[in-house]
Structures are given as structure tokens and as C-alpha cells.
Amino acid sequence: MSDIAASAGWWTRLANPSRFLALSNRLGPWLAGGTVLTLAVGLYLGFQAPEDYQQGSTVRIMFIHVPAAWLAMMCYTVMALSAIGSLVWRHPLADVSVRAAAPIGAVFTALALITGSLWGKPMWGTWWVWDARLTSFFVLFLMYLGLIALHRALDDPARSGRLSAILVLVGFINIPIIKFSVDWWNTLHQPASVLRVDGPTIHPSLLVPLLVMAIAFTLLFFTLHLVAMRNEILRRRVQVLRRNAARQIGESR
Amino acid sequence: MSHATYVALSYGAALLLVGGLVLAIWRDGRARRAEIAALEAQGIRRRSAGRNEGMGA
Amino acid sequence: MKALFWRDLALAGRAGGAAMLGLMFFLAVVAVIPFGVGPDLNLLGRIGPAVLWIGALLASLLGLDRLFQADREDGGLDLIVLQDFSDLVLTVLVKTAAHWVITGLPLVVAAPLLALMMNVEPLAGGAVMATLLVGTPAVALVGAAGAAIAVSLPRGGLLVSVLILPLCVPVLIFGISSARAAVTDPDPFWPPFLILSAITLVFAVIGPVAAALALRASSD
Numbered sequence: 245m246s247d248i249a250a251s252a253g254w255w256t257r258l259a260n261p262s263r264f265l266a267l268s269n270r271l272g273p274w275l276a277g278g279t280v281l282t283l284a285v286g287l288y289l290g291f292q293a294p295e296d297y298q299q300g301s302t303v304r305i306m307f308i309h310v311p312a313a314w315l316a317m318m319c320y321t322v323m324a325l326s327a328i329g330s331l332v333w334r335h336p337l338a339d340v341s342v343r344a345a346a347p348i349g350a351v352f353t354a355l356a357l358i359t360g361s362l363w364g365k366p367m368w369g370t371w372w373v374w375d376a377r378l379t380s381f382f383v384l385f386l387m388y389l390g391l392i393a394l395h396r397a398l399d400d401p402a403r404s405g406r407l408s409a410i411l412v413l414v415g416f417i418n419i420p421i422i423k424f425s426v427d428w429w430n431t432l433h434q435p436a437s438v439l440r441v442d443g444p445t446i447h448p449s450l451l452v453p454l455l456v457m458a459i460a461f462t463l464l465f466f467t468l469h470l471v472a473m474r475n476e477i478l479r480r481r482v483q484v485l486r487r488n489a490a491r492q493i494g495e496s497r
Numbered sequence: 498m499s500h501a502t503y504v505a506l507s508y509g510a511a512l513l514l515v516g517g518l519v520l521a522i523w524r525d526g527r528a529r530r531a532e533i534a535a536l537e538a539q540g541i542r543r544r545s546a547g548r549n550e551g552m553g554a
Numbered sequence: 555m556k557a558l559f560w561r562d563l564a565l566a567g568r569a570g571g572a573a574m575l576g577l578m579f580f581l582a583v584v585a586v587i588p589f590g591v592g593p594d595l596n597l598l599g600r601i602g603p604a605v606l607w608i609g610a611l612l613a614s615l616l617g618l619d620r621l622f623q624a625d626r627e628d629g630g631l632d633l634i635v636l637q638d639f640s641d642l643v644l645t646v647l648v649k650t651a652a653h654w655v656i657t658g659l660p661l662v663v664a665a666p667l668l669a670l671m672m673n674v675e676p677l678a679g680g681a682v683m684a685t686l687l688v689g690t691p692a693v694a695l696v697g698a699a700g701a702a703i704a705v706s707l708p709r710g711g712l713l714v715s716v717l718i719l720p721l722c723v724p725v726l727i728f729g730i731s732s733a734r735a736a737v738t739d740p741d742p743f744w745p746p747f748l749i750l751s752a753i754t755l756v757f758a759v760i761g762p763v764a765a766a767l768a769l770r771a772s773s774d
Contacts, residue, residue: 301500305507312511331767351518358514359507366503386720393716397707406771407703411717414699414764418721421753425724428746429731464515472522478529485536 282460289453311461319349327409339405344472562652602674681736695761702768
């Protein structure tokens with residue numbers, strides 16, 4: 245029981261932005277340091293890794309492509325969880341979290357698409373194929389862009405949090421449906437031939453750098469998300485200060 | 498083009514995008530801090546340091 | 555609820571413009587395609603079902619922002635939002651149904667006619683009509699959520715389309731593939747058609763609930 249009470253206490257205490265700022269100030273440097281360290285190790289291991297007998301040196305593209313793709317999906321999951329927090333518990337930081345995550349997710353989705361295309365050119369011979377995975381990622385990218393457009397259109401933070409949370413959740417429910425339909429569409433239109441990349445299992449010499457890079461990217465995401473959340477909190481504070489200042493001027497006249 | 502070119506292009510794109518993102522977030526943070534500092538210099542302060550202001554709670 | 559349905563129909567009928575505009579847009583989009591791809595009847599016949607579906611999708615997206623706009627302008631929206639949550643969801647569902655009858659149904663009726671112009675086989679034209687009949691409600695239902703999210707915004711119309719279009723991808727895929735399957739022999743017609751129906755039913759739950767939540771959130 246005391247466990248639950250303690251965690252609830254921690255949770256509500258975190259709802260206070262000032263405490264969150266203090267915590268993020270303490271946590272931020274550690275996260276950033278961890279990111280730089282794992283990124284360096286990952287890159288070193290990545291370039292030490294032997295070339296794949298089929299893909300040649302292009303296999304190194306995978307060391308950024310796969311983690312970026314993983315982040316693109318994890319970021320949407322983080323946003324969906326925050327959206328639940330925002331709608332159900334009205335946790336004030338959840339709004340901030342959704343808003344801060346969207347641009348980061350869009351950038352990593354774009355990175356996954358670009359590196360996928362750069363990998364596809366030497367492997368498949370074209371920059372873009374309407375392959376099931378590429379296509380669903382493209383749709384995901386569009387969803388991120390839609391969210392950012394909504395954020396830009398809504399400037400009142402109190403209202404915009406819940407509205408974007410609803411959109412995030414509707415999108416999250418839709419992701420499996422979209423994935424399923426794109427797979428269906430792809431098998432209908434294209435014979436699955438060259439596009440099977442998940443053939444043989446990955447050799448450990450490639451798997452280790454891949455995992456390290458995935459960890460590095462995850463840390464990178466949390467670092468950026470933390471700082472972006474901090475910026476968002478400060479932005480709202482500036483808004484409130486400006487409003488208060490305007491009111492004071494109005495009263496003194 | 499050789500395979501190495503594609504690898505270099507990929508890592509370049511990653512550097513550009515992630516670097517741009519880091520830079521954008523960092524500059525955003527600095528701009529916000531500067532705004533708060535400017536407001537405080539004008540004598541406009543938060544009435545209480547620990548309250549949930551403007552958080553839509 | 556029935557009264558609300560008829561009231562919405564009457565209002566939209568009196569305003570007139572919106573329903574006709576959607577239909578005219580549909581006709582214009584389909585008419586423009588041959589200028590783009592050339593008048594080759596074989597090619598047109600092959601891409602016809604897809605063109606009709608995309609045209610209908612765009613036309614139904616464009617009208618969506620009108621769904622709650624009229625109520626917002628005359629203040630009725632504030633009264634609607636004051637109801638119980640379940641009543642609110644039901645109201646949204648009824649309003650969406652009325653909206654679909656005004657804007658979606660004309661598209662379905664016009665589709666076979668345009669199918670003839672696109673040299674689509676009669677059977678495929680019928681299939682397009684059937685899939686549109688089942689599929690366009692899905693667009694309107696999930697669109698209701700988008701319309702509710704954007705209701706308080708200026709320039710909401712374009713935003714609704716941007717927000718909703720990615721979510722409509724499954725509807726488009728299954729709509730077109732079952733319309734195609736009706737004429738290309740080995741592909742079965744029913745599985746994609748039934749999946750399309752299932753998607754419409756899922757959206758019938760998600761759309762109004764999300765729209766009701768969004769209306770609540772933007773009126774706070």
C-alpha cells in the first residue's frame with residue numbers, strides 16, 4: 245500500500261512544473277552524457293563491424309536507419325501515453341510532453357525515410373519503392389506533420405493540450421488498421437521478391453552495434469524530449485507573465 | 498556511385514537532421530530564458546514560484 | 555434525435571450550397587483526370603475506380619469543416635455540449651449521418667454516371683457505387699473528430715483535411731481493392747468489402763466519441 249501511496253505522491257509532485265524543472269536540471273546532464281557516450285561507442289562499433297557479404301558497406305546505413313525507425317514508433321507511443329495522461333488524469337505535464345514530442349518524432353521519421361531511401365538506391369536500384377514498410381512510415385510522417393500543424397494553429401495551451409491528445413489517440417488506434425491495410429495493398433499490387441530484407445538472421449557482429457545505436461538513439465530522444473518539455477514550460481510561463489504584466493498596466497491606469 | 502557514397506550521405510543526413518533538431522531546441526531554450534530574464538528585469542515576476550501557472554491544470 | 559436529423563437536413567437543404575459544391579468538386583476532379591493522363595480509354599478504364607474513389611474522398615473531406623460550423627455560428631453548439639456525454643456522442647452521430655446524407659449520398663449516386671464516362675465496366679461501376687456507399691460514411695465519421703478538433707480555429711477547413719487524410723488511407727485501400735476485385739477475376743470481392751464495412755463500423759465508434767470529447771475540450 246505504502247508503495248502505491250509513495251508512487252502517487254511522486255507522480256503528483258512531478259505535476260508541479262517548478263519541481264519538474266529542478267528534476268530535469270539534475271537529470272539532463274546525465275542523459276546528455278550517456279547519449280554522447282553510447283553514440284560514440286555505437287559509431288565506433290558500427291565502423292569496426294565487418295561488411296555484410298550481400299549488402300557490402302551499405303549495411304552501415306542500417307545502424308542509423310533502424311534506430312531512427314524504432315524511435316519514430318516509440319515517440320508516437322510516448323505521445324499516446326502522454327495523451328492518456330492528459331485526458332484521464334489531466335496531468336499538466338502530459339500536455340507539455342505531447343507538444344514537445346511531435347517535432348522530434350517528425351524529424352526521426354524523416355530520417356528513417358531518407359536513410360531507407362539511400363539504402364534502397366544501391367540495393368533495389370531505385371530511390372523509392374511503394375513497399376509496405378516505407379509506405380506506412382510515410383503515412384506516419386504525415387500524421388506527425390498534421391499534429392505539428394494543429395499545434396501551430398492552436399495557441400491557447402489550456403485548450404490545445406486536450407485537443408491534440410484526442411487527435412494523438414485517434415491516430416494511435418488507427419496505426420494498426422493502417423499497417424494492416426498497407427500490407428494488404430502491397431501484397432495485392434507487388435510480388436514480394438527483392439523486397440524481402442528480413443531474410444537470414446542478423447549476425448552478432450552486426451547486432452551488437454545495432455543495439456548500442458538503438459540505446460544511444462533512445463537516450464538521445466529522452467534528452468531532447470526533456471529539454472523540449474523544459475522549453476515548452478518556459479514558453480507558457482512567459483505567456484502568463486506577459487498576460488499578468490498587461491493586466492497590471494491596465495489596472496494602474 | 499559507390500556504396501560508400503550512400504553510407505556517407507546517410508550519415509550526413511543523420512548529422513544534418515539530428516544536429517538541426519538539437520540546435521533548434523537549444524536555441525528555443527535560450528530564447529525562452531532570455532524572454533524570462535527580460536521580463537524579470539522589467540520587474541515582472543511570478544507571484545508565487547511554486548504554483549501551476551498557465552499549465553491548464 | 556430523429557427531429558435533429560430532419561432539422562439538420564432541412565437546414566442544409568435551405569443553405570443548399572454546401573451539398574452541391576461537394577458534388578461539383580467531385581465532377582471537376584474526375585473531369586480533370588483525362589486531361590492529365592490522356593484520353594486513352596483503356597487506361598482510363600483501368601484507373602477509373604481509383605479516380606472515382608480519390609475524387610469522392612477529397613470531395614467528402616472538403617465539406618467536413620461545415621459539420622459543426624453552422625451550430626457554432628448560431629451558438630447552438632454550446633447547448634449541444636451541455637448534454638450528458640452519451641447524449642452528446644449520439645448527437646454527433648446523428649449530425650454526422652445528416653451531413654453524410656447531404657454531402658456523401660450525392661457522390662454515391664453520381665459515381666456510376668462518371669464511371670461510364672471513364673469507360674469503367676458496368677459491373678465495376680456498380681462495385682464502385684457499392685463501396686462508396688459503405689466507405690464514404692467512414693470518412694464522414696472519422697472526419698467528425700477532425701471537424702470537432704478544428705471547430706474553433708480559423709482556416710479550419712484545410713487543417714481538417716490534413717489531419718484526416720492519413721487516417722483515410724485504409725478506407726481508400728479497401729474501397730478501391732474491392733471495386734477492382736469485382737472485375738479482375740481471381741481476386742475475391744467480398745473480403746476487402748467486408749473489411750471496409752468493419753472499418754466503417756469501427757470509425758462509427760471512434761469518430762463520434764472522439765468528436766464529443768473534442769467538442770467538450772474546445773468549449774471549456
